[in-house]
Amino acid sequence: MDSELARDRALDAAETLFYGRGVQSVGMDDIRSASGVSLKRLYQLFPAKEQLVEAYLRRRDVRWRQRLAEHVDRHTDPFERILAVFDWLRDWFGEPGFRGCAWINAYGELGATSPRVVAQVRAHKRAFKAYLAGLVADAGLPAPLAGQLYLLAEGATVTAGTEGTAEPAEHAAHAAGLLLDAHR
Known part of the structure; x- marks a missing residue:
C-alpha cells in the first residue's frame, strides 16, 4: 500500500473513530483495525497519536x-x-x-x-x-x-x-x- 493511500485510510478511520467515540478512547490499535494499515506503517506516517489527531x-x-x-x-x-x-x-x-x-x-x-x-x-x-x-x-x-x-x-x-x-x-x-x- 502506497503512502498516500495508507495515510488516507488512517485519516478516514481516525475521523470516524475520533469524532464518533472521542480522541482519548481510541487507541492506535483501533485505528489499525479500522483502517487496515499496519501499526508499523501507522507509526511511520504518524510517529505520535497527537500528530494523527492534528492531521485529522x-x-x-x-x-x-x-x-x-x-x-x-x-x-x-x-x-x-x-x-x-x-x-x-x-x-x-x-x-x-x-x-x-x-x-x-x-x-x-x-x-x-x-x-x-x-x-x-x-x-x-x-x-x-x-x-x-x-x-x-x-x-x-x-x-x-x-x-x-x-x-x-x-x-x-x-x-x-x-x-x-x-x-x-x-x-x-x-x-x-x-x-x-x-x-x-
Missing part, C-alpha cells in the same frame, strides 16, 4: 469550510449569504452521527495537554470567524457584527451537539436575522 483536524477543517462555502456560494444577495451560514449549520446538525464540533470536542479532551491540538482548534475558529467577517464586509455591515454572528453560530453548534437536535440553528438564524435587520 486539519483535513476535517478543509472539508468543513469547503462545504460551508459551497452552500453559501449558491446565494448572491449579501444578506442571504450570511443567513445561509445558519441554514448550512441546520443541515450539518441534522446529519446522522452529528456529535457537535470536532474542534471543541478535541479541545475539551486535549486542550490542556496538546499545543498541536490547540493550534488546530484556534486556526479553525479564526478561519470561520474571518469567513463571517468577509460576508459581513461584503454586505456593507459594521465589522463587529461578525463577532456577534460567530458567537451565535458557535453557541448553536455546542448546543446542538449537547442536545442532539438541529433546533439551535433555527434559533441562531432568527437572532442573526434580527441583527441584520437592525443594521439595514
Whole structure:
C-alpha cells in the first residue's frame, strides 16, 4: 500500500473513530483495525497519536469550510449569504452521527495537554470567524457584527451537539436575522 493511500485510510478511520467515540478512547490499535494499515506503517506516517489527531483536524477543517462555502456560494444577495451560514449549520446538525464540533470536542479532551491540538482548534475558529467577517464586509455591515454572528453560530453548534437536535440553528438564524435587520 502506497503512502498516500495508507495515510488516507488512517485519516478516514481516525475521523470516524475520533469524532464518533472521542480522541482519548481510541487507541492506535483501533485505528489499525479500522483502517487496515499496519501499526508499523501507522507509526511511520504518524510517529505520535497527537500528530494523527492534528492531521485529522486539519483535513476535517478543509472539508468543513469547503462545504460551508459551497452552500453559501449558491446565494448572491449579501444578506442571504450570511443567513445561509445558519441554514448550512441546520443541515450539518441534522446529519446522522452529528456529535457537535470536532474542534471543541478535541479541545475539551486535549486542550490542556496538546499545543498541536490547540493550534488546530484556534486556526479553525479564526478561519470561520474571518469567513463571517468577509460576508459581513461584503454586505456593507459594521465589522463587529461578525463577532456577534460567530458567537451565535458557535453557541448553536455546542448546543446542538449537547442536545442532539438541529433546533439551535433555527434559533441562531432568527437572532442573526434580527441583527441584520437592525443594521439595514
